[in-house]
Amino acid sequence: MLLLHVLFLAIGAAAAATSNQQPATSKLVSRDAPLLKPDRDEFYQPPRWFREQAPRNHPPQKGRPAPHRRHPRRSPGRLRIRPPTRSAGPLRPSSRRPPTSGCAPSYALQQGAEQKTHLDALLTGLQLGSINDGLKNGWYVTVPDALRPKAAFLANNLAGYATLASSSFTNISAHATSLIWGYSSGSLSGGFAAELQPKYAPELNLAEAALGGTIPDILNALLTSNKGFYAGVIATGIIGLGNKYPEIASLIESQLVPSKADALGLAKKQCLGGAIQSFQNQDIFNSTQVKEVLDANNMGHAAPSIPLLIYKAGSDETSPATDTDRLVQFYCKQKTSVEYVRVPGAEHLSLLTDGAPRPGSRADLMDLSQRDVLSLPSCRFWSDISNVANL
Numbered sequence: 001m002l003l004l005h006v007l008f009l010a011i012g013a014a015a016a017a018t019s020n021q022q023p024a025t026s027k028l029v030s031r032d033a034p035l036l037k038p039d040r041d042e043f044y045q046p047p048r049w050f051r052e053q054a055p056r057n058h059p060p061q062k063g064r065p066a067p068h069r070r071h072p073r074r075s076p077g078r079l080r081i082r083p084p085t086r087s088a089g090p091l092r093p094s095s096r097r098p099p100t101s102g103c104a105p106s107y108a109l110q111q112g113a114e115q116k117t118h119l120d121a122l123l124t125g126l127q128l129g130s131i132n133d134g135l136k137n138g139w140y141v142t143v144p145d146a147l148r149p150k151a152a153f154l155a156n157n158l159a160g161y162a163t164l165a166s167s168s169f170t171n172i173s174a175h176a177t178s179l180i181w182g183y184s185s186g187s188l189s190g191g192f193a194a195e196l197q198p199k200y201a202p203e204l205n206l207a208e209a210a211l212g213g214t215i216p217d218i219l220n221a222l223l224t225s226n227k228g229f230y231a232g233v234i235a236t237g238i239i240g241l242g243n244k245y246p247e248i249a250s251l252i253e254s255q256l257v258p259s260k261a262d263a264l265g266l267a268k269k270q271c272l273g274g275a276i277q278s279f280q281n282q283d284i285f286n287s288t289q290v291k292e293v294l295d296a297n298n299m300g301h302a303a304p305s306i307p308l309l310i311y312k313a314g315s316d317e318t319s320p321a322t323d324t325d326r327l328v329q330f331y332c333k334q335k336t337s338v339e340y341v342r343v344p345g346a347e348h349l350s351l352l353t354d355g356a357p358r359p360g361s362r363a364d365l366m367d368l369s370q371r372d373v374l375s376l377p378s379c380r381f382w383s384d385i386s387n388v389a390n391l
Contacts, residue, residue: 006134006139006140006141006142006178006179006180006181007142007144007163007166007167007178007179007180007181007190007193008127008130008131008134008141008142008143008181008182008186009143009144009146009163009180009181009182009183009185009186009187009189009190035107035110035111035112035113037107037114038104038107103120104145105143105144105145106145108120108124109124109127109128109143126352126353130181131143140170140172140176142166142167142170144162144163144166144189145162145166146159146160146162146163146166146186146189153185153236153237153239153240153241153243154185154188154218154237154240154241154294154297155240155241155243155244155245155297156188156189156191156192156297156298156299157192157196157296157297158244159188159189159192159193160189160191160192160193160194160195160196161192161193161196161200162189163180163189163190163192163193164193164196164197164200164201164204165201167201167204168201168204174205175205176205177205177207178204178205178206178207179206179207179208179209179210180193180194180206180208180209180210180211181209181210181211181212182209182210182211182212183211183212183213183351183352183355184212184213184215184318184348184352185215187211187212187213187214187215188214188215188297188299190209190210190211191209191211191214191299192299193209194206194209194211194304194306194308195299195300195301195302195303195304196302197304197305197306198302198304198305199302206306207306207307208306208307208308208309209304209306209307209308209309210308210309210310210311211308211309211310211311212310212311212312212351212352212355213312213313213316213318213319213348213351213352214299214310214312214319214323214324214327215299215318215319215323216298216299216300216319216323216324216326216327217298217319217323218237218294218297218298219294219295220319220320220323221233221318221319221323222234222237224317224318224319224320225317225318228317229317230317230318230348233318241293241294241297245293248293299327300326300327300330300331303330303331303334303335303336304331304336305336306336306337307336307337307338307339308331308336308337308338308339309338309339309341310324310327310328310338310339310340310341311340311341311342311343311351311355312324312340312341312342312343312351313343313346313347313348313350313351314342314343314344314345314346315344315345315346315347316346316347316348316351317347317348318348319348321342324340324342325342328340328379328381331379332379337379338379338380339379339380340379340380340381342381343355
């Protein structure tokens with residue numbers, strides 16, 4: 001029997017813009033102890049001894065709530081939670097699970113997490129649905145806190161390393177086939193994990209990655225989102241990069257439209273859904289001097305050694321599809337096996353729901369028995385799909 005371990009990369013809605021945000025309500029079963037907000041939970045403040053550890057050392061683990069105690073390895077349909085500072089914890093097929101700070105999955109996907117906006121709740125619900133689909137199909141699911149305790153949104157090298165590290169202490173069989181699925185900002189975490197894996201974690205039995213709503217060029221995405229519905233992504237990106245690169249925070253802030261300085265402070269208390277609602281159709285900034293940092297966090301620095309399924313909305317409002325075209329061309333020239341699906345007429349949010357991997361769908365990267373991903377030709381392109389449900 002094929003044992004599948006899926007690394008599910010949450011999108012920004014549950015992945016915090018700053019370390020003291022308060023996100024969406026989830027549907028996990030109730031727990032005896034009250035759920036502490038991350039800014040009041042010592043777990044989200046890594047001890048000094050951990051901060052001084054070499055990369056890839058196991059982070060401290062957080063105790064499970066009473067309803068989620070360990071279950072025998074053979075009992076399917078059970079939930080195992082191990083959300084450490086960095087990320088992790090495989091879910092037994094049948095429930096859902098979480099992973100880190102204010103809007104991070106380890107908090108945001110739990111029942112009792114404070115809901116900020118209806119959009120945050122909607123996005124979190126969509127993610128829980130995708131996770132649950134996988135669990136029902138018998139997949140083990142790990143949802144990392146890929147942005148780490150400081151919620152370094154758009155610091156994608158960091159997210160890639162954290163994603164790979166999260167799979168190293170799940171206690172899942174070393175023979176399990178691991179796969180990655182990420183959408184939107186999750187595609188950045190997953191894409192960087194795929195690019196970094198050959199050198200950083202070559203021992204992982206990683207078979208494939210599915211990346212949807214890809215954002216290969218961050219600056220281009222910010223400029224595309226400016227003055228549009230997704231302008232709030234700029235605010236969360238500014239804050240996230242500042243959390244990783246302190247010198248960048250002051251530099252970008254100097255480029256803000258002056259009237260938006262106070263609004264940026266508000267965004268520090270919001271998850272992505274709230275930021276989108278607060279900033280939609282607004283002009284966030286006039287120019288930027290951080291191209292070097294942004295370039296370092298763009299996809300396309302190395303060629304993954306595993307096959308990729310990349311799917312992109314033809315009318316994506318956050319990142320031009322042509323950027324993904326160029327990324328795929330780069331991978332193909334480097335001999336990475338890529339199946340690329342460009343969906344005409346689809347938009348960023350619609351493809352999140354209609355393109356999510358699920359049993360029987362074209363994007364079902366787990367169905368290795370029906371789609372021999374390991375023997376794909378170097379590149380396959382699909383652009384004649386008129387209905388995103390056909391994914």
